[in-house]
Amino acid sequence: MRILHTSDWHLGQHFMGKTRQFEHQQFCRWLIEQVVAHQVDALIIAGDIFDTGAPPSYAREQYNRFIVELRSAQCELVVLGGNHDSVAMLSESKTLLQQLDTRVIPGVCEDITEQLLVLNQRDGTPGALLCGIPFIRPREVLQSQAGQGAADKQLALQQAIAAHYQALFDLAQAKQAELGGHLPIIATGHLTTVGASASESVREIYVGALEAFPTNAFPPADYIALGHIHRPQKVAGLEHIRYCGSPIALSFDEARQQKEVLLVELNANGLQQVTVLPVPAVQPMLSLRGSLKELQAAIGEAAKQGTETRPVWLEIQVSTDDYLSDLQTRIAAMCEGLPVEVLRIRRERGTATASLFSESKETLDELSPEQVFAQRVSSESLDKSEQLRLSALYRQTLEQLQGE
Structure with missing residues (x-):
């Protein structure tokens, strides 16, 4: 059984006034090519398919187009809701999309059995069982108790989330026995785990008082596909519990990361192999730091990655010369005639200043x-x-x- 694990697409994201539409189009095209090339049986999107609960129409269109194009690749699709996604919006099309081999779990279901899915191989035979767990909202698993302190709330929520995982895992084991085989069990999640390394684009999830879910509270599934953290990583160094990360850089501190999706191979004996598939970068973006003299050379070097139609997006942090009042003018002169766009200027000993483009472009929606x-x-x-x-x-x- 071959699974592709991806998450945190954030379709419809505006990055300091810049649309990511072209990047997402290229990623979707590349992803379908990988499905075909590796004969993938099922694709899992572990939350945050959209950037907001009310995504723009072009983002919804991209979502629907991808589902239609993926179907011709004979690959099942499972979409889990994330903290950025609207449960109501994802729910409105789930019945229709099921006819296109796409199953959507927007939030915790009233009937928990709806979150247990049998994933089929390309020949139609069962290949794995999936405990489909989306972003969990406190009200979905826990009732608030009067008089609880912060520590009590944190413990109660942690226990409720762990119980939800265990209940689904128990159902999966029962289904495994019913099918008479040794189907591998996969679980998903959209949350922060203890020790996970985040980036500045991740909007922290404070579910009640729970900041991070302990790794040992997960059930013993063969593979746990996580979303929410944009930096690809193993959790606690474990091969079978992973964040795949976002497919495009969603903040400047992610610019130098190699983005990836994960090809997961399982059989009756459990997890066999996880292969990293590097995602090609479409939009060059860099964060540069130094004195004005150092920055002049760095900007010239960065410009080599840009083109007239696809200039490099830059964040510039000025050190030693950050007291100057005319930084924008000086940096604009350095960039003149080069295929670069400065989206943000930071003074090392101060906060971010207005860039060459108005900071008003960073709206409350972002x-x-x-x-x-x-x-x-x-x-x-x-x-x-x-x-x-x-x-x-x-x-x-x-x-x-x-x-x-």
């Missing part, structure tokens, strides 16, 4: 509530202890709202 709050706090003259106090108060308020 920011999480946590990011808006953090930016507001950083604009005030507050000492570290006061910032921490306000952040704790904000978190407490957010937890109460999520509980309701």
Whole structure:
């Protein structure tokens, strides 16, 4: 049984005023080529197919087009909802898409058996069992109890999520026995695990008071396909628990990452092999740091990656010369005539300044509530202890709202 594990597409994302539509189109085309070349039986998207709960029409069109084109490759598709996705929006087409060999699990189902799927091989015979677990919202698995402290809430939620995983795993084992074989069991998830390394584009999930799910709370599935963290990685060094990461760089600190999807091979004995398939980068983007003199050389070198139609997107962090008031003018002069676009300028000892393009292009739609709050706090003259106090108060308020 061959599975392709991917996640965090964020269709419809606007990056500092720039659309990612072309990059997503190229990725979808490349992904279908991999399905055909490797004779993949099933493709799993482990959450955040869209960037917002109300994606633009072109993003929905891209989603639907991909599903139609994938069907001709004789590959099943499973779409799990993420924290960016709207349960209602994904639900509205799930019945229709099921006729196109696509199964959608937008959120935790009232009938948990709907989250247990039999994945078939290309010849139509059962090849694996899937415990399809999307992003879990607290209200879906837990009732808030009066008088609970933060630690009690965290423990209760962790136990509720672990119980949900275990209940589905028990159903999978029963189904395994019913089918009379030794089908491998796969589980999914869209959450932060203990020790996972994130990037600045990941909007932190604070599910109730739970910041990270412990690795030892997962059931003993043969493979656990995770989403939410954009940096590809093994969890706790384990071969069978992995984040595949996002297929395109969603922030400047991801720019130098090699993006990937994972080809997972399983049989009756369990996990056999995980092969990394590197995703070709379409849009060059770089984060450069240095003095103005160093930056002039670095910008010239970066320009070699760009073309007239596809200029390099740059984030520039100025050190030593960051006190100058005319940084934008100086950097604009360095970039003149080169295939580069500066999207953000940072002063090393200050916050991000307005770039050559208006910061107003970064709209509230592109920011999480946590990011808006953090930016507001950083604009005030507050000492570290006061910032921490306000952040704790904000978190407490957010937890109460999520509980309701």
